[in-house]
Amino acid sequence: MARPGAVIEVDRNTPPVLFHFGEGVRLEKLPLGARIVYPPDPLEPMTNPERAIKRALTKPLDDDPLKSLLRKGMKLTIAFDDLSLPLPPMAAPDVRQLVMEEVIDMAAEAGVEDIHLIAALGLHRRMTADEIRHIVGDRIFSTFWPDRLYQHDGEDPEANVYIGKTAEGEEVTLHKRATESDLVVYVNLTLVPMDGGHKSMSTGLASYRGIRAHHNVKTLLASRSYMNPPDSALHHSCVRQGQLIEDTVRVFHIETTVNNHAFPSIANFMQKRETDWTAQDQAMFLGMKQLTDLAPPAFKRNVFHAMRAPYGLTGVNAGQVDAVHEKTLEAVRNQIAVRVEGQTDVVTIGVPYLGPYNVNAPMNPVLVVCMGLGYLFNFYRNKPVLRKGGVAILTHPCRYEFDAVQHPSYIDFYDEVLADTTAPAEIEAKYELRFAEDPWFRQLYRKSNAYHGAHPFYAWYWAAHAMEHAGDIIIVGGDREVVHRLGFKCATTLEDAFEMAEQTVGRHPSVTHMRMPPILLADVE
Amino acid sequence: MPWYSGDRGPMQLARAFGDVINDVQRVRRGWRWDTPRPRTWPEQGAVVPAPASDLGWARQEPVRTIRWLIQHGLLLPFTEAMAHPKVEGREWVTELERPVIFAANHSSHADTSLVLHALSDRARDRTVVAAAADYWYKRPLLGNLVGLFLNTFPFSRTGGAKEQLHSASRLLKAGWNLVFFAEGSRSPDGRIQEFKPGLGFLSNETGTPVVPLHIRGAHRIMPKGQKLPLPGPVRVRIGKPMTAQPKEGSREFTARVEQAVRALAEEPRQPELQGTWIERWRALKPREPEYLD
Numbered sequence: 001m002a003r004p005g006a007v008i009e010v011d012r013n014t015p016p017v018l019f020h021f022g023e024g025v026r027l028e029k030l031p032l033g034a035r036i037v038y039p040p041d042p043l044e045p046m047t048n049p050e051r052a053i054k055r056a057l058t059k060p061l062d063d064d065p066l067k068s069l070l071r072k073g074m075k076l077t078i079a080f081d082d083l084s085l086p087l088p089p090m091a092a093p094d095v096r097q098l099v100m101e102e103v104i105d106m107a108a109e110a111g112v113e114d115i116h117l118i119a120a121l122g123l124h125r126r127m128t129a130d131e132i133r134h135i136v137g138d139r140i141f142s143t144f145w146p147d148r149l150y151q152h153d154g155e156d157p158e159a160n161v162y163i164g165k166t167a168e169g170e171e172v173t174l175h176k177r178a179t180e181s182d183l184v185v186y187v188n189l190t191l192v193p194m195d196g197g198h199k200s201m202s203t204g205l206a207s208y209r210g211i212r213a214h215h216n217v218k219t220l221l222a223s224r225s226y227m228n229p230p231d232s233a234l235h236h237s238c239v240r241q242g243q244l245i246e247d248t249v250r251v252f253h254i255e256t257t258v259n260n261h262a263f264p265s266i267a268n269f270m271q272k273r274e275t276d277w278t279a280q281d282q283a284m285f286l287g288m289k290q291l292t293d294l295a296p297p298a299f300k301r302n303v304f305h306a307m308r309a310p311y312g313l314t315g316v317n318a319g320q321v322d323a324v325h326e327k328t329l330e331a332v333r334n335q336i337a338v339r340v341e342g343q344t345d346v347v348t349i350g351v352p353y354l355g356p357y358n359v360n361a362p363m364n365p366v367l368v369v370c371m372g373l374g375y376l377f378n379f380y381r382n383k384p385v386l387r388k389g390g391v392a393i394l395t396h397p398c399r400y401e402f403d404a405v406q407h408p409s410y411i412d413f414y415d416e417v418l419a420d421t422t423a424p425a426e427i428e429a430k431y432e433l434r435f436a437e438d439p440w441f442r443q444l445y446r447k448s449n450a451y452h453g454a455h456p457f458y459a460w461y462w463a464a465h466a467m468e469h470a471g472d473i474i475i476v477g478g479d480r481e482v483v484h485r486l487g488f489k490c491a492t493t494l495e496d497a498f499e500m501a502e503q504t505v506g507r508h509p510s511v512t513h514m515r516m517p518p519i520l521l522a523d524v525e
Numbered sequence: 526m527p528w529y530s531g532d533r534g535p536m537q538l539a540r541a542f543g544d545v546i547n548d549v550q551r552v553r554r555g556w557r558w559d560t561p562r563p564r565t566w567p568e569q570g571a572v573v574p575a576p577a578s579d580l581g582w583a584r585q586e587p588v589r590t591i592r593w594l595i596q597h598g599l600l601l602p603f604t605e606a607m608a609h610p611k612v613e614g615r616e617w618v619t620e621l622e623r624p625v626i627f628a629a630n631h632s633s634h635a636d637t638s639l640v641l642h643a644l645s646d647r648a649r650d651r652t653v654v655a656a657a658a659d660y661w662y663k664r665p666l667l668g669n670l671v672g673l674f675l676n677t678f679p680f681s682r683t684g685g686a687k688e689q690l691h692s693a694s695r696l697l698k699a700g701w702n703l704v705f706f707a708e709g710s711r712s713p714d715g716r717i718q719e720f721k722p723g724l725g726f727l728s729n730e731t732g733t734p735v736v737p738l739h740i741r742g743a744h745r746i747m748p749k750g751q752k753l754p755l756p757g758p759v760r761v762r763i764g765k766p767m768t769a770q771p772k773e774g775s776r777e778f779t780a781r782v783e784q785a786v787r788a789l790a791e792e793p794r795q796p797e798l799q800g801t802w803i804e805r806w807r808a809l810k811p812r813e814p815e816y817l818d
Contacts, residue, residue, distance in 0.1 A: 108803045115802060139809045142616050143802055147794060 002041040005338030005520055006273075010034045015274040017513055018285075019494075020350035021477060022363060022397045023300040024292035025270070025285065028494045034511035035344070037385070038273050039520035042261035043335050045312020049095065052316050053102045056254065060319030061327065066103065066252060069183055070110035077181040078103060079120045079152075079205055083131050084356035086191040086258060087517075091308035095256045097137035099187045099316070103254070104140065116177055117149040120186070120204025123211060123445070123452035124357070125406050126151050131360075154207040154452065155442050162209070163248050166240035170213035175205040178249055188255045190328050192336070192379075192519060193227050196255050197325035198242025199235065206241075208436055208454060213237060215458045217424045221465055225378035227521060229329065242321065254318040257331040258311035260518035267307060271518060297362070297401070304353045305360050333521065336379075340522040343387040345509030346501050348494070349376045351396040352517055357451065357459065361403035365482050366410050366418075366456050368396050373473065374462030376514065380522045385512055389471035391501035393494070398478030398486075405449055409441045413456035414485065422487035424464040432457045472504045580679065583672040584701070589650065595674055596641070596649070604638045607756045608746060612643045614763030614799050616809040617736060619645045624702050625766055627652075628724055628782050629738035630717045630790075631706035633747045635754060637675055639740050640704050643761045652702040655680035655693055657710070682709055690727050697731045707779065715744030717790070720783040725775030734766035735782050737798065739789035762789045764798040765808075 008014065016027040017036055030036065046052050057066040070076065080096050083089060100117070107115055117140070119127060132149070133141040141149065152175055153159055161179045163172045178184050178201075186204075190196040203211055214237035220226065222233035229235040245251070263271045267288070269281035277285070292300050315331035317324045355363060355371035363371065372394040377384070386392055402411045417431050432454055435441060441453030467473070473488040474497045483490035491497035501509060514520070582588060604610065618627075629640055641649050656677035662668035671677045678692060697703055705727070707720035728735050742759035764785055769778040785798050800808065 104806060108806050111803070113801060113803070139806070139811070142809060143805045148802065 002043050005040040005336075006038045007338065007340055008036045008038065008273075008275075010036065015277070017274055017515065018270065018350070019348070019395045019513075020270075020352035020517070021395045022351065022368075023297060023304050023353040024397070025289055026350070026395060026477075027285070027289075028395075030348075030513055031498065031511055034513060035340075036513045036515055037338055037340055037520060037522060038515050039260055039336060039338060039518045042259040042271075042312065042518075043314050045259055045261075045314060046316075049098055049313040049316070050102070052313065053099050056316045056318040057102060057106065060252070061317060061323035063252060063319035063323075066185070066318065067106055067110070069250075069252060070107055070112055072111040072113070074112055074114070074182040075180060076107055076112050076115045076183050076185070077178050078115070078117045078185045078187060079175075079178065079201070080117070080135065080187040081189055081195075081200070081204065082119050082121050082124055082151075083127050083135060083359050084124055085189050085195060086309065086311055087354050087356060087359075088262065088305075088307050088309045089134065089359065090189075090258070090311045091264070092134065093137055094135050094189075095258065095311075095313050095316075096135055096187050096189055097140065098313075099254050099256060100136060100140055103185055103187070104143075115144075115148060116181075117144055118175060118177065118205070119149075119151040120200065121152045121154070122203045122206060123154050123208060123455055123458075125445070125449045125451045128449060152205055153446055154211070155446050160207040160209075164244055166213075166237075166244055168237070168240055170237055170241055171209050172202065172213075172241045172244045173207045173210040174201070174245060174249070178205055182250065184249050184251045186251060186253050188253065188328075190255055190257050190332055192375075193229060193329055193332050193521065194232075194235075196328055197229065197235070197238070198245075198321060199238040200253070201245050201251060202238045202241035208452065210241065212432075212436075212454070213241065215454075215461065217428050217461050217464050220461045221468065224465065225380055225384070227378045228381045231381075246321065251321065252318065253321045253324045254316065255324050255328040256313060257315040257328055257335070259314050260335055261311055262309045262518045264307055264310055273515075297399070301353070301362060336519050336521045337381070337523050338520045340385060340512070340524050343383060343524060344385055344390065344512035345387060345505040346391045346393060346498070346511045347377075347386040348393045348395075348511065348513045349516065351376065351394050357455070358403070358406070361406045362399075362401045363396075364402045364407055364410050364414070365398055365400065365486055366414055366459050367407075368394070368398050368475075368478075369463045369486055370459035372396065372463075372475075373466035373470075374459065376516055377463070377466040379514070379516070379520060380524055382524050384466075384469060385514065385522050385524055386470060388469055389504070391472045391474060391504050391509075392466065392470045393474045393476060393491075393497045393501065395476040395494070396478060398475050398482050400479060400482050406451060407456070408444050408450050409435055409438070409453045410451070410456040410459075413460075417456075418485050418487075422467075424461050424467070427457065427460060472501065474500055580669070580672040580677070583669075583676055583678075584653070588673065592673060592676060593650065600638055600674060601642055604635070604642045607754055608635065608639065608642075608742070608759040610639055610642055610759045610761050612761045612763065613794075614765075614805075615643065615645070616805045617763050617765050617800070618643065618648050619809065621648050621651075621702065624651070624697050624700055624733055626697070626724065626728055626733050626735045627702065627704045627738055628707050628720070628735050628786065629704070629740055630712070630786055631708045631710070632712040632715045632740070632744035633749075634711070635743045635747045635759075636706065636711075636740055637677075637704060639743055639759055639761055640738060641675065643738070643763060648702060651700065652676065652704060653678055653696050654704040655706070657682050659683065690723055690730070693727055694731045697727070697733050703727075703733075707783070711749045712744070713749050715748070717783070717787055720779050720786075722776045722779045724782060725769065725777070725779035728778060729769050729773075729775050732768075734768045735778075736766050737764040737782055737785040737789060738762070739764075739786050741790060762799070764789050764795070765800040765804060 019026045226232040317327040351372040436454035444450035654677040658679035707724040708718040747754040
């Protein structure tokens with residue numbers, strides 16, 4: 001039986017706590033009385049994933065068995081999530097591979113000849129052939145790549161179809177192949193409650209026109225938080241779009257959930273609570289600390305990005321989208337929810353080396369904000385862990401470091417837009433459309449491996465709620481010039497950051513450290 | 526007194542080493558290993574009969590292990606570096622349940638390494654290559670070297686049909702896959718030449734399926750007459766295995782295979798030759814694990 005998550009109060013015997021620090025780690029002593037929120041231990045994975053997948057496909061929720069939906073002469077499309085999930089990338093075989101192999105086996109048995117597999121990228125970057133191979137496995141890759149296995153292109157006028165408008169006026173577009181198909185099977189992997197459900201189709205196979213309907217400052221400020229779909233305007237919008245899609249196309253959803261076993265044995269200490277560290281874990285920490293302190297960033301990056309997570313499948317559900325997603329969310333919450341009593345004056349978060357948008361690339365300053373104040377800050381239900389006007393302290397080296405292939409629009413966003421203003425609403429009104437329609441960014445998104453021109457804006461909006469909520473934001477260990485450009489304060493050490501925070505929240509503030517990753521969802525009472 | 530007795534020291538050792546070199550040089554000059562046969566020598570028969578040994582030693586251990594090391598340490602990395610071969614249809618040669626004949630077009634000496642590169646380790650380990658006896662085995666050292674590197678066996682291009690094919694069919698029946706360039710020799714301009722009917726005969730006689738292969742780009746790497754390879758991109762396209770129809774003669778079947786190889790050269794995928802996705806999907810079905818008691 002896996003231990004549930006825990007909130008521990010720091011006393012004199014509490015060991016120092018691990019802070020992620022980009023491509024590095026730190027041990028920090030927190031003030032007495034501070035709280036540390038730990039995620040639950042990884043749930044026991046299913047022993048026979050293939051059997052569970054087969055069972056889900058034969059006995060779907062509120063839908064017919066998949067086999068009965070497949071027939072000779074039909075057009076079948078399988079769409080699947082891209083490499084932004086899970087994080088770190090899963091050790092082979094990826095659960096999406098296992099699911100797709102079962103679906104394709106059934107299609108082969110039924111004699112379905114017209115079958116296409118589409119990576120549902122939305123406005124994310126195109127994956128390399130090797131990255132796709134990692135997700136789908138050798139067998140699928142060899143059979144279908146590149147003519148029947150390809151990636152969604154949200155800027156291809158030929159490949160995107162406008163479906164209509166929702167009651168709230170949100171435009172909906174969809175990949176043309178999906179609209180022409182007799183059946184679309186969506187294979188999803190839900191790591192956090194934000195993923196899956198109607199959002200899969202309405203963003204994964206949509207164009208900029210459809211995605212901007214909910215990826216905007218107004219919607220994201222009204223999503224509190226977007227990690228809890230019932231309270232998320234983003235998800236309400238996706239549901240409206242999704243319902244329109246379901247009226248147009250027959251979709252069979254398959255959603256999988258994994259436990260939070262995010263680190264391989266070599267980095268096992270990151271997975272464990274510090275009170276559980278053995279001598280071996282301490283030695284591993286010391287080794288990694290020395291290595292990451294001394295090694296050049298490119299080397300560290302290669303080592304970290306080569307890590308594959310030994311995630312285990314904890315649930316697989318198939319069928320009608322709402323019924324499936326309800327079960328999925330329940331499974332995800334079982335794994336990551338932690339009860340936290342009351343809010344805090346100061347919240348500390350270690351920002352790790354990896355976020356959804358920098359797989360195999362450095363985490364640039366805009367993505368540090370997206371990860372720390374977007375994703376990690378929003379892992380709450382009911383109300384934020386940080387009280388309104390409190391101080392958020394992040395740890396990250398925050399260097400001026402961009403991947404020119406993956407993040408070309410981020411460079412211009414940082415150099416041009418953030419030099420002018422950091423206010424999300426102003427940025428949106430003034431710059432977003434120009435970047436989104438820039439022919440060069442469009443070309444790089446379509447033909448290279450670059451994120452869409454509008455993507456850095458979304459990354460910034462993701463943090464809009466945290467920026468509005470927090471009284472002050474301090475980045476420990478960051479490059480001073482970069483942190484100031486982002487509009488935050490910079491501190492050399494955590495002690496300095498606490499001292500700076502006292503100016504905002506007063507003497508002896510309450511402090512809570514969110515010990516992530518592995519991820520957790522704070523259920524704040 | 527042996528040279529190493531220490532009686533005369535290093536001078537004696539150097540002399541012994543010099544003697545060996547002299548001997549090698551003498552033999553080398555006497556038989557002219559690397560120059561054409563002198564005109565003054567008597568006329569040689571047109572046919573070089575296949576030697577009594579068909580290089581059986583090259584298919585025995587430990588030579589197979591040595592070859593594995595040579596191929597993985599030298600040949601395959603070199604092929605990868607020079608050609609970056611893009612292989613389509615690998616599923617047809619990943620899990621071979623029975624021996625097959627790989628029938629490829631032939632425009633370069635690089636073809637053999639490219640075919641071997643396209644195969645799985647398991648298939649490559651059980652594959653022999655038919656090499657022209659009158660070209661490769663004229664010089665025994667060269668013949669033995671290619672036998673060691675590529676697992677070739679001498680195949681006479683000029684003898685009677687049945688005799689020629691006897692050794693090849695014996696190998697097929699013994700469970701070896703066969704790489705066979707049915708054009709007979711390298712194409713002078715890169716275009717596919719007519720296939721010789723021996724291919725169909727071999728397949729019919731042994732009941733072995735033929736896997737058509739098309740290699741594009743090898744001619745640019747090392748055309749006929751060029752001594753050293755130049756880097757260049759290559760595509761190897763593998764079709765699904767073909768078997769002769771009932772009552773189909775060797776010539777007709779050979780013509781059909783030739784047609785298939787020509788069709789594989791064309792740009793878009795050829796589902797009728799490369800297989801529908803369902804056929805390829807089934808061909809890639811993982812082998813069931815075998816448990817020993």
